[in-house]
Amino acid sequence: MPTPDAPFQSLPPTATQLAAQITRGELSPQQALRSALDRAEAAQALNALISLNPNAEQQATGVAQRLAAGETLPLAGVPVVIKDNLNLKGTFTTCGSRMLEGYLSPYTATAVERLIAAGAVILGKANMDEFAMGSSSETSAFGPTLNPWDHGRVPGGTSGGSAALVSAGVVPLSLGSDTGGSVRQPASFTGVYGFKPTYGRVSRYGLVAHASSLDQIGPFARSAADLALVMGVIAGHDPLDATSLNAPVTFQRAQPLPSPLRVGVVTESLQGNTPGVQAALARMLTALESLGASVQEVSLPSTEYAVAAYYLISTPEASSNLARYDGMAYGVRAVAPEVGASMSAARARGFGPEVKRRILMGTYALSSGYYDAYYSKAMKVRQLIAQDFARAFERFDVLVTPTSPFPAFRFGERSGDPLAMYAADVDTVAVSLAGVPALSLPMGFEEVDGKLLPVGVQLIAPALADERLIALAAALEEQGAVQMRTPVLTGA
Numbered sequence: 001m002p003t004p005d006a007p008f009q010s011l012p013p014t015a016t017q018l019a020a021q022i023t024r025g026e027l028s029p030q031q032a033l034r035s036a037l038d039r040a041e042a043a044q045a046l047n048a049l050i051s052l053n054p055n056a057e058q059q060a061t062g063v064a065q066r067l068a069a070g071e072t073l074p075l076a077g078v079p080v081v082i083k084d085n086l087n088l089k090g091t092f093t094t095c096g097s098r099m100l101e102g103y104l105s106p107y108t109a110t111a112v113e114r115l116i117a118a119g120a121v122i123l124g125k126a127n128m129d130e131f132a133m134g135s136s137s138e139t140s141a142f143g144p145t146l147n148p149w150d151h152g153r154v155p156g157g158t159s160g161g162s163a164a165l166v167s168a169g170v171v172p173l174s175l176g177s178d179t180g181g182s183v184r185q186p187a188s189f190t191g192v193y194g195f196k197p198t199y200g201r202v203s204r205y206g207l208v209a210h211a212s213s214l215d216q217i218g219p220f221a222r223s224a225a226d227l228a229l230v231m232g233v234i235a236g237h238d239p240l241d242a243t244s245l246n247a248p249v250t251f252q253r254a255q256p257l258p259s260p261l262r263v264g265v266v267t268e269s270l271q272g273n274t275p276g277v278q279a280a281l282a283r284m285l286t287a288l289e290s291l292g293a294s295v296q297e298v299s300l301p302s303t304e305y306a307v308a309a310y311y312l313i314s315t316p317e318a319s320s321n322l323a324r325y326d327g328m329a330y331g332v333r334a335v336a337p338e339v340g341a342s343m344s345a346a347r348a349r350g351f352g353p354e355v356k357r358r359i360l361m362g363t364y365a366l367s368s369g370y371y372d373a374y375y376s377k378a379m380k381v382r383q384l385i386a387q388d389f390a391r392a393f394e395r396f397d398v399l400v401t402p403t404s405p406f407p408a409f410r411f412g413e414r415s416g417d418p419l420a421m422y423a424a425d426v427d428t429v430a431v432s433l434a435g436v437p438a439l440s441l442p443m444g445f446e447e448v449d450g451k452l453l454p455v456g457v458q459l460i461a462p463a464l465a466d467e468r469l470i471a472l473a474a475a476l477e478e479q480g481a482v483q484m485r486t487p488v489l490t491g492a
């Protein structure tokens with residue numbers, strides 16, 4: 001582990017600290033917003049923030065009034081950024097696509113509504129891979145997002161903008177969405193926490209759909225306390241999302257960890273990792289052992305097929321979800337002599353190459369004659385993967401894998417080869433197919449070409465044991481095992 005003598009910023013205040021300061025009246029929500037805007041300006045080179053919330057100032061004033069009226073607000077005045085596939089009334093929601101250029105949200109996503117009700121001030125919208133398809137945040141119509149640790153490298157994807165803004169200290173919290181790793185992998189590449197809750201724990205209402213059976217909103221944060229704080233706000237049943245779970249939300253109470261804690265290290269994730277990733281994993285296992293955990297290897301044999309199954313399930317879902325962008329109901333309009341031709345022209349013009357590729361793959365996998373060979377076989381594999389996890393959780397309380405086999409890669413390194421890009425999801429997609437919760441924790445750095453690149457490790461829990469992961473992160477943080485640092489901001 002290289003000694004972190006690299007230029008770090010001192011850690012900016014967490015959401016918990018900011019909310020407390022603002023509640024005590026030491027800082028106003030308007031001041032907190034202004035400093036976040038200043039930091040956003042200093043971090044402009046990252047291209048992480050693609051639009052500002054025109055109502056942010058008004059929201060901050062509203063929070064000040066509610067505090068003055070004696071309301072208790074868990075996120076009092078905390079500036080938060082949301083991924084550009086989350087609707088917030090009166091803001092542009094483009095999903096990083098030309099297709100939705102100029103689209104103004106007519107309503108607000110439930111998760112965002114809950115943030116605002118809890119006193120958060122939404123600063124703006126974060127850059128992302130187009131329609132949340134990718135692993136690098138290179139495919140946005142707004143241009144790529146840069147990794148704050150090395151501007152020559154990607155921040156991961158698809159929630160790269162949300163990750164970069166928390167990593168760079170612009171905001172303490174942001175929301176992303178994770179279909180196959182889109183919160184966890186960018187968290188790992190930028191050195192912050194990234195949490196994918198149990199499928200159904202956070203309402204998807206108002207999240208632009210990519211693959212509906214996999215999509216889940218999740219937060220980026222710099223402390224376990226902040227993760228608990230934000231999950232306590234956004235989790236919970238929502239009648240507006242038919243897949244929303246009606247389970248108690250207990251993030252705010254101190255969670256006793258299972259004792260003794262039984263940790264399983266996934267055998268299939270131990271091959272093909274860079275030395276820095278291996279070192280971070282070893283550091284995690286040592287830290288867990290010093291918390292009194294027993295650590296053993298466990299095999300999840302079907303995870304070998306997870307990447308293939310994921311792309312055979314997510315692309316059919318995406319192809320049907322994206323059918324609505326036809327230039328009539330939604331999306332840029334193209335004029336042609338007849339309706340079908342107008343729709344085709346709109347789709348040809350509005351979508352970028354990766355989105356088109358996914359629509360083609362998905363439509364192919366669903367077409368008659370191929371459905372059984374591809375889609376329905378992938379659904380069977382999904383069952384086998386879920387069974388692997390269920391079996392492992394009979395013996396273990398938590399499973400561990402790297403979040404990614406390697407740290408952040410260079411721009412262009414994978415974008416020319418879709419299969420190389422899809423392979424980047426090898427450690428995250430099985431979790432998504434099983435619907436279980438997982439957290440990426442920053443566990444160290446790998447030195448590459450003279451730069452320190454963050455490395456994340458993934459902890460996985462059974463469905464609805466989301467709270468356990470955050471409690472464990474808090475214990476690891478207390479022990480000093482979590483490597484949370486903030487890079488110094490540099491220009492372009």
Ligand SMILES: NC(=O)C[C@H](N)C(=O)O
Pocket residue numbers: 132133134135157158177178179180181182183210314425
């Ligand atoms: N959306 C995600 O969670 C990332 C995944 N690499 C995908 O492109 O589908």
